[in-house]
Amino acid sequence: MEPILQITHLKKDFGSHQVLSDIDFSVNQGDVVSIIGASGSGKSTLLRCINLLESPTSGDIRFHGESVLDSSIDVPAYRAKVGMVFQSFNLFDNMNVLENCMISPVKILKVPKAEARDRAMMYLDKVGMTSFINAKPRYLSGGQKQRVAIARALAIQPEVLLFDEPTSALDPQMVGEVLDVIGDLAKEGRTMVIVTHEMTFARDVSNRIIFMDEGVICEEGAPEKIFNQPVKDATKAFLQRFWNR
Amino acid sequence: MTSLPSDFLGRVFFILQRYGMSYLRGAGTTLLISLISTLFGCIIGFGVGVVQYLPIEERLPWWKRWLLVLAKGLLKIYVEVFRGTPMMVQSMFIYYGASQLMGINMSMWFAAFFIVSINTGAYMAETVRGGLLSIDNGQTEGALAVGMSPIRAMNYVLIPQALRNIMPQIGNNLIINIKDTCVLSVIGTVELFFASKSVAGTYYTYFESMAIAMVLYLTMTIVASKLLRLWEKKMDGPSSYDLATTDTLAFTSGLLTMAPAKKKERRD
């Protein structure tokens, strides 16, 4: 079966600073891939390259076999097939919760308004936020904002969902509610790539773990393998530090 | 000619009785020019401000980059010229220059709207650029991530937020315009100051005429700023939100059904 996303020899420099070097991996239908690794190892840059918020220096990203770096590609249309959830939520401050979830379906994907509303309500229900549809983001807690951000990403009905440390900006008591939602999505069989520091969560929901270190994929494999029998010293050291926190 | 009353208030009422309509017409003209020109000025300001805000990105084709650099340069000159010279001088320069250099006889009205709009635009351009720059980059990224093109991100997310951020400055500009339209008297626009001066000249009642003008100007500026404050409040929406009731939760298209809301239990 052809992978949904296939990343080959991906490289990203910021000026003379090489942040990603020779990244290779692919994401298949139904995969839940968690990316772990120290701060500054290039995890965010990798996700941002995948949905073209950063343009890769070299290498290729294929979506259903087609290079998204080709100049003929419709970048916004591609991004609408790859949902993204940010660490800092990035909800539209000028819109209420419902509008946040409807703007792209209605204005970009041209879904009829009534249908877009139902769809938004369905996903807001999934994240437990239907009673807040009239609230502007500034009235929500961090956990609530992130749940709305997930509903907004779901509302464009993407084929893959990317999460960049979705719980890192949250107070500890709100982490659970967001991880629950993502866990539910994993059970539904959604294809997801999740950058996270929540190791227990990563172990429980993922079918594959990628450990990144200094811009390369250092080790990759099933959760049991990475967490129980890591091979590389860097992985061992990282996990050691983590469990001993 | 009836003789003037000897006391201040008496003279004021005398003037109002005879020339009340000229004052009102003058005030109306002032208000019309300031309102319309502030509106056009904002449109110009948004156009210029957005262009000045656009980054010159390496990945653009070279001709687009040069076009952008050129546009930015020309607009910068426009802003500097109109912010750096008095509107009174500009008025005469443009009004008489147009007829002498280009043989265009601008109507006085067109000249009035044109001059105030283009002035406001020059001031608003920098304000708009600043308003856009003050918006967190995450807003743009959120918009791009849900599939908006940069232009749509601008329209749906950035410009509405910039507009809200700069509402106080728009109000300021309107108030400045209400006052500064008086310089248009040099090209013969009969706004409030021109009207007051004419009446003053007829009876040699400068103090009384200007007192009336002061009151009218002050009324207009205070009302304008109060109305703008109300509009700002309206843009902000309610200061709290209602939890949605079953009524608003009703599905409208009937295409999808919602499972009964289940209680989310905490993970930890």
Ligand SMILES: Nc1ncnc2c1ncn2[C@@H]1O[C@H](COP(=O)(O)OP(=O)(O)O)[C@@H](O)[C@H]1O
């Ligand atoms: N826009 C940028 N310009 C320059 N350097 C950047 C930029 N974004 C990220 N970096 C650098 O790239 C490296 C990897 O960053 P990032 O991908 O955010 O790591 P992680 O998400 O794993 O913490 C860091 O050293 C960071 O300073």
Ligand SMILES: [Mg+2]
């Ligand atoms: Mg990061």
